[in-house]
Amino acid sequence: MRLLLDSAKLKKKILAEIGNRLRGLREQAGYTVAELCALLNTTETHYMGIENGEYCLSCDRMITIKGVFGIELNWLICGEESTPGDTVMYHETTLGES
Secondary structure, eight states, X not given: OHHHHHHHXXXXXXXXXXXXXXXXXXXXXXXXXXXXXXXXXXXXXXXXXXXXXXXXXXXXXXXXXXXXXXXXXXXXXXXXXXXXXXXXXXXXXXXXXX
């Protein structure tokens, strides 16, 4: 039971951190909530829930955010930058599977 409570607290903390990073990106880039909602194809209510850490971002929306702001998803999700070696290893593995 305690593990479930700890997991729920951790999820809430992570969602709040993602929401804070997203809010910072939006504000720094000068987007209004309405403008970003149009790009993400979502309602303002749902989007504000994401910024407030109440809702999760879908993969589709994360990819759109990556393109709009030119960020690494690792930073959005974890708050950490990817190292160049991580990116190269990913591309080498992907290319080898063709």
